Structure formats: structure tokens, C-alpha cells
Amino acid sequence: MQAQKVYDFHTHAYQAPVAKIIMRHLEVGKRLETAREFFHLHPDHKAPTIEHLIAVSQANGIDRTNLLLVGVKPGMLRELNEWGLKQREAHDNLSVLGAVHPNINEEALNNEIKWLRDHNFPGVKIQSVHQRMEALSQEAKSLYKKLADAGLFVLMDTGNYLKPGEDGYKYLTRPAMVAEITKEFPDLRIIAAHLGGFMGWDESENYLVDKDFDNLWLDTAFMGSIVKYYKSQGQDRAEQVKRILLRHRPDRLLFGTDIPYNNPTIELAFIRTLLADFPDLLQQIMWQNAADLLGYN
Numbered sequence: 092m093q094a095q096k097v098y099d100f101h102t103h104a105y106q107a108p109v110a111k112i113i114m115r116h117l118e119v120g121k122r123l124e125t126a127r128e129f130f131h132l133h134p135d136h137k138a139p140t141i142e143h144l145i146a147v148s149q150a151n152g153i154d155r156t157n158l159l160l161v162g163v164k165p166g167m168l169r170e171l172n173e174w175g176l177k178q179r180e181a182h183d184n185l186s187v188l189g190a191v192h193p194n195i196n197e198e199a200l201n202n203e204i205k206w207l208r209d210h211n212f213p214g215v216k217i218q219s220v221h222q223r224m225e226a227l228s229q230e231a232k233s234l235y236k237k238l239a240d241a242g243l244f245v246l247m248d249t250g251n252y253l254k255p256g257e258d259g260y261k262y263l264t265r266p267a268m269v270a271e272i273t274k275e276f277p278d279l280r281i282i283a284a285h286l287g288g289f290m291g292w293d294e295s296e297n298y299l300v301d302k303d304f305d306n307l308w309l310d311t312a313f314m315g316s317i318v319k320y321y322k323s324q325g326q327d328r329a330e331q332v333k334r335i336l337l338r339h340r341p342d343r344l345l346f347g348t349d350i351p352y353n354n355p356t357i358e359l360a361f362i363r364t365l366l367a368d369f370p371d372l373l374q375q376i377m378w379q380n381a382a383d384l385l386g387y388n
């Protein structure tokens with residue numbers, strides 16, 4: 092079992108100055124330990140940089156890592172994407188998804204998508220809450236169309252983790268919305284993070300799981316820690332996760348950890364235990380599906 096290869100499809104790292112600023116914000120009014128714990132930092136690292144991502148992946152026996160760039164500032168997309176390209180070239184075991192933002196002028200968006208395609212980025216990451224993008228807006232739909240035309244896939248952050256009235260609620264991409272986008276853009280390959288929705292698995296089961304969408308993948312990012320959280324609230328969700336993984340198309344599931352926001356050791360142990368009786372499925376989720384999607388074998 093331990094010899095099985097692992098492709099971590101869902102991770103984050105930040106340019107060193109950005110990582111330092113994030114840490115400083117978290118440390119304001121708190122102890123340093125709180126920020127370190129929030130990011131599950133490897134003992135040798137002070138901030139969630141690329142060096143941290145590589146070190147913590149290696150320490151956990153992860154063979155290849157897919158880094159997601161999130162373009163929060165529209166004006167800094169190119170700088171971020173160029174940094175991502177540099178990281179991909181500098182690290183043998185790294186693939187990178189590019190950053191886009193719907194709220195830039197059309198020419199700039201077209202240029203960015205062309206640049207990403209010209210530099211062999213396989214896809215992009217969208218974080219609608221942080222990017223202040225409504226998932227079913229005209230701007231978003233125009234972006235989906237451009238991505239589909241360019242042959243780039245999109246990994247979307249999805250979930251039900253905010254309540255009405257909370258900051259960012261209207262920008263949340265909920266599982267039912269992912270189903271709409273999946274149907275409206277059959278040529279766009281979509282990866283819905285967190286089994287279709289962070290804290291949104293009931294809705295995900297209703298709208299996304301095993302619904303015969305050829306263009307929809309689910310990643311497992313954070314699921315072990317979410318189950319742990321539910322358990323602390325008196326709910327057992329492990330069976331639901333197992334049901335989702337066994338019901339959904341086996342070639343449309345991808346393993347992810349969400350380093351540095353999550354502890355990869357928990358995710359690796361959780362999925363290996365949960366699917367101990369299904370070694371073929373485990374191999375597909377942990378390695379093969381990601382390798383197929385990213386053209387790496």
C-alpha cells in the first residue's frame with residue numbers, strides 16, 4: 092500500500108513577500124504559534140512559500156504536486172502566472188494551474204488566457220469568494236466560454252461554508268451552481284473542489300455525484316479534516332464520503348490535500364483507511380486520474 096504513487100492535485104504556496112505579509116496579518120494580535128498552526132507549517136519554514144510546499148510534500152511521501160495560483164488582484168495576474176511558470180521550471184515534481192480574473196477588460200483577459208495556453212498551462216483555478224465573482228454572472232460565463240475555447244480546464248472552489256448575510260456569501264459557488272455550469276458548458280472540463288462543496292456534501296450528492304457529467308471531476312481536498320470537524324460536532328460523515336467516492340465515476344475523482352491550509356498526513360491516512368478494500372479505485376484517485384488529466388505518466 093505504501094508503494095502507491097501519490098499526485099496531490101490541490102495545494103497552495105505564495106511568493107515569498109506575499110507569504111510573509113499573510114503571516115504578519117495573522118500574527119497581529121495573536122501568538123506566532125496560531126499563524127503557524129493555521130498553515131500547518133513544516134518546522135523548518137516560517138511562511139507558506141514554495142519551499143515549504145515542496146518540503147512538506149516530500150516529508151509526506153507525495154510524488155507530484157499540483158500548485159493552484161489564485162488571482163485575487165486582477166492587476167497582478169501576469170506577475171503571478173510568471174512566478175508559477177518559474178516554479179514549474181525549477182521543480183521537477185510540480186505542475187501549476189494558472190490564475191485568471193473575470194473583472195479585467197476583455198483584451199487583457201484574452202491575452203492572459205493566450206499566454207497561459209502558449210506556456211502549456213493545462214488549466215486555471217477560480218476562487219469565487221476571494222475573487223468577488225458570482226458564479227452564474229455574465230462575466231463568469233464569458234470567462235467559462237473563453238476557457239473552454241482555449242482548452243483550459245478550471246478548478247473551482249465550491250461549498251456551502253458561508254451563511255446568508257456573511258461576507259462573501261453571494262460569491263459562493265454552491266454545488267447546484269456547479270451543476271448548472273457543467274450543463275451549460277459541456278466543453279469546459281470542471282473540477283469541483285472538496286467533493287463538490289466544502290461543508291456542502293448533501294447538496295453535492297443531490298446535484299453532482301454520479302450524475303453522468305462527462306466534464307466534471309471532484310477533488311477530495313480537505314475531506315479528512317472536514318470529517319474530523321463534523322465528528323467534533325457529534326456527526327459521523329465518513330460513510331457519506333465513502334458513498335460519494337464509490338458512487339461517482341471512478342475516473343473523475345482526484346486526490347488533494349489543500350496544503351498549507353490542511354495537514355496532508357490526515358488526508359493520506361483518511362483516504363487509505365477509508366478505501367482499504369478498494370485498491371484499484373484508490374490508485375486511480377491518488378495518481379492515475381491526475382496523471383491522465385495533466386498528461387503526465
Ligand SMILES: [Zn+2]
Nearest residue numbers: 101103312349
Ligand atoms: Zn485550496
